[in-house]
Amino acid sequence: MTTSTKLSTAPVIDETARLVSEQYVFPEIAEQVADLLRRRLAEGAYDVDGAEELAGLVTADLQSVNGDRHLRLKHHAEPVSPEQGAATMEAMRRDFDTSLGGAPLVRLHDGGIAVLELAPMLFPLDWAAEPLAAALTLTSRAQALIVDLRANRGGDPDTVAFVCSYLLDRRTHLNSMHWRKGDRREQSWSLPHVPGARFGGSKPLYVLTSDSTFSAAEELAYDLQQLGRAVVVGERTRGGAHPCKGWTVHPHLEVTVPMGRAVNPVSGTNWEGTGVQPDVLCPAADALDQAHALAAARLAE
Structure with missing residues (x-):
């Protein structure tokens, strides 16, 4: 007989909300998104057993305010490095070589x-x-x-x-x-x-x-x-259109947060969302x- 262990979601959501609040390129949107995550946590929306399911739910909420496709909680099947931005480097090098x-x-x-x-x-x-x-x-x-x-x-x-x-x-x-x-x-x-x-x-x-x-x-x-x-x-x-960095918030979860925005010198805007x-x-x-x-x-x- 096996016993499943429920995922401890509160630390993941708290750290994700903190990073968004401190790092996201649009401060006002950052606070709205962080408040949404905390509210959804309190409502029990993130009471799930698996990291992959949590990643999907949180990503949907992260992108619900302004549709930023770079703002997400990414699930990795293999454990990711605790170092900032290091989660995909080995896979990137393999892609480069092939x-x-x-x-x-x-x-x-x-x-x-x-x-x-x-x-x-x-x-x-x-x-x-x-x-x-x-x-x-x-x-x-x-x-x-x-x-x-x-x-x-x-x-x-x-x-x-x-x-x-x-x-x-x-x-x-x-x-x-x-x-x-x-x-x-x-x-x-x-x-x-x-x-x-x-x-x-x-x-x-x-x-x-x-x-x-x-x-x-x-x-x-x-x-x-x-x-x-x-x-x-x-x-x-x-x-x-928003460059981002990644932080490991769980052995299998990486939050990516845009820290800047592109402005084209001709159009005065960018391709974000559109x-x-x-x-x-x-x-x-x-x-x-x-x-x-x-x-x-x-x-x-």
Whole structure:
């Protein structure tokens, strides 16, 4: 006979509420969310046996006030590190090693149209600079370029700037981050020089998106779209524009809290909640064919 042990939810909720209250980029929303969690705890809404079930309930409440997709309680099947932000590093490294550094496909189509897939994420730049420089340099001789972000779940904003640097002719202001801590402002610019050759800022460029494209991958699409540099083809993206950090609040639970918000210098806003709206809306499965047809027509003009 086995005896189940009920999950002690109060410490998890108390710590989650504290972190949201102290760290979330929008202080007024933070207090509303923290109060909601404490109220739901008192009502018995979190009286569940399993960590995975608790994660789903709490995440729904965390996102119920303003729909922030980065504000969540994540369940991990394996115990997570108590160190801040360390829960996914080993898995990320495995993904990096098995995806050719985040550029798993470079292909030349008829008519000099190249396709570059960036997936499953935009890895930290100190890892990804070498493989991305190689892939982007390889595509620099193409007549048109399609960047496929349909399976990209996000990553490093510095890597976004690095990729953009190959797709523009000059140093360009891409994005600004507004941080809660210290009320700081940071600007992101493309690089004045890159290793290898640029595709440049004048040849036709298309970016493919899906409803799974998220976070930093959305920034890459959004930055290029707002600059008028790329045509975005596919589905509306998930809508996560707030960079976050993670804290372990239980051996199998990690709370992620956005600590800043993106502000695009062209639009004055970002893609949070709304997602990146494609210029050419179509099912993700059809996006490559659509973009290829658009590129071929453009080159034929």
